[in-house]
Amino acid sequence: MNKHILIVGGGYVGLYTALRLQRKFRRELRDGSVRVSIIDPNSYMTYQPFLPEAAAGNLSPRHVVAPLRRVLPKVHILNGVVTKVDHNERTVTFQPPEGGPREIAYDVIVMAAGSISRTLPIPGLTDIGIGFKTVGEAIALRNRVLHLLDVAESSEDPEVRRRALTFVVVGAGFAGVEALAELEDMAKHSTRYYRNIKAADIRWVLVEATGRVLPEVGPEMGKWTLEQLRERGIEVKLETRLESCEDGHVVLSDGTEFDAETLVWTAGVKPSPIVADGGLPVDERGRIKTTTMLTVAGVRDAFAAGDSAGVPDVTNPGEYCAPNAQHAVRQAKVLADNVVRSLRGQELVEYRHKYVGSVAGLGLHQGVANVYGVKLRGFPAWFMHRTYHLSRVPTLNRKVRVVVDWTLALFFKRETISLGEMEHPRDGFRAAVATMRR
Template identity: 80%
Template sequence: MKDILIVGGGYVGMYTALRLQRKLRRPLKKGDVRITVIDPQSYMTYQPFLPEAAAGNVQPRHMVASLRRLLPKVRILNGMVTKVNHAAKRATFQPAEGEEREVGYDVIVMAAGSISRTLPIPGLTDVGIGFKSVAEAIALRNRVLSKIDLAESTEDPALRKKALTFVVVGAGFAGVEALAELEDMAKDATRYYRNIKPQDFHWVLVEASNRILPEVGPEMGRWTLEQLRERGIDVRMETRLNSAVGGHIELSDGTAFDAETLVWTAGVKPSQVVNATDLPIDDRGRIKATPRLNVEDTPDAFAAGDVAGVPDVTMPGEYCAPNAQHAVRQAKVLADNIVRHLEGDELKEYRHKYVGSVAGLGLHKGVANVYGVKLRGFPAWFMHRTYHLSRVPTLNRKVRVVVDWTLALLFKRETISLGEIEHPRDGFRAAVNS
């Protein structure tokens, strides 16, 4: 019996396990195989739908897929891998509750993904929120709507202005899509408020470089910039966040103002578990991988996705970008190479053809560059939805997402804040203490 341990249940981990589950229906040349996936969550999140979930276009439960339902023949352990001793082929597993224990394996797959890359900016950890999980997306939606409620209810001009000021740092896919969807939602919500109009909002996008959405190319990036500014969004290029203490935002261009909402999407870095392994690490903190997705100079170890530095064989000297497109494709090659490794066959290189990029900018708005074809507006928005729908795992989830979109077209968008779900015991505590 061979034990395969997959650290991480995201794109790479889930799709690798899913393909292995299918391919290992037949016996291998060298015996049976048992697969184990370790992840803090019991589900895989389809992250490209986070902006749509934040805007209320997709139900949160419809953008996640149950690992146990998708992987009935795989052992799922929920918790963290805190250490990997590959020399001894042992991983330290810390469940959500209880004592940690060691899990043995014969082959390990490092697919732990990434976390937000932050900087030592004063006040950032106190007022900032990331945008990498369902919880963060829904919390951000509730926060934006609750601040609109606050602005409607207060008579303090300074408090009102602060409540209606929203700052997003980072102009990659996550930042631009999150800001565009939330701005679109907030504008729709104003129809239900007597004293708030779309022009009362102050949306600020802060980007350290001189371009936004670099993934779709310079021309489409410039068009996106024009569109955002036409919508009244304050885009600050070549600007950095210097401080956010107490919600007082200070930018490197000398601008200062107050804001109660700060979203941080300025890049990612590999999961911290890579620092607790004896696997080779490169200067960017990624596990050194080969084009065959095995770990460099390390038998029985594989790595892919955001946690790995995978050379891009189509562009010598470059590495594969940390995005969903690569992760899903790498998982296919990775699973096949694990089977080849177990059977003693030669491994194949991960080689990809660039498809392009799509981004949603709110309802019926988007930008796309697919196979060299550049689209914007409604056609790009439609392509964005079609592409991501095709990548959502399981027919069940595809149908539910389509139903969500159909209802959103037929009926007005829900703009209700349910912020109390983040603190469900507050009401009970108040009753006890009264």
């Protein structure tokens, strides 16, 4: 057996699949009869449930990512993007960050490309909108919120202050609610260091097109979450759409208009673009058509899972598995085992997992949970949220670092410093050069 297994994407499915293949094929990887490669733009996997805590300063951004090369020493990591999949020829076109594209041959392909933000053609969205799927976006958003507090503190113009202190989040799912709750908590804490800003001066607006927040935790817990957000002074606008945000002037479908410097877009995701251009069958939602055994429907030697795959839910006939970390981590285990079985000529097994429920953090010591029908709120739910996600963070190294961050936060106040210049590190040097030319 001399096989090359190529994994497209280094997120949940890609990392956990490679981890399991690394264990299952320990001997084969050593003697070279099996090779495993991952192609991803980044050299790390992001544990997205911890992005809100990283944005709020509760966790170091380095501790919410897992370095692929360290975690997967037996796997070949290639940084870049796949622009084309030719499964008939068993090749992909790989575009590295520098240089021209090249073709990479494989025997078995695992499509784990994940998802990107699903946007709409809303005027002004690309100008002021920011997503919340990457560490870069989370830290940039943190810096922006703190920078705008500095702007408001330093200005006597009421319009400038009002615009700077208005923050809009579109989408009331996990990403939107958790990001808003953590950032609102951080901003409120930060006001104690400002002379001219009170917590009540900061306006947070949550816009949701449907009539519910956090549908994943059920109607009862969703209603409780809505009440908690409104008690904290957050404006929650349900059954409302963003119509326009040109030049920071926000227009909502309920007729509300106001100016804001910051708009966070968390209104859903869609499969990575490579899925549509990958030459593999896709369903009506643009996901790869996948069987219950996580093979690509009607195709040999091709597997798929995670956000980019339409995986039938065998515990709920007619439905598909939700695109979340809970399914992705478990799918990766079955997918890796089925890759091994396929190469060894054994019978494949179905992916079967009944959704156990959800947990969400709503800021420090606040949370909501609905797990196996047990409904929790407040501190117990927050504790469950942290405990569950700590158990899911890959590698002992990262678990220890996360615990250390949380422990330090018990004894020291959180940092509320904007380091926005990190996003433009050459500006100062360019300004110095320009001064010399005068």
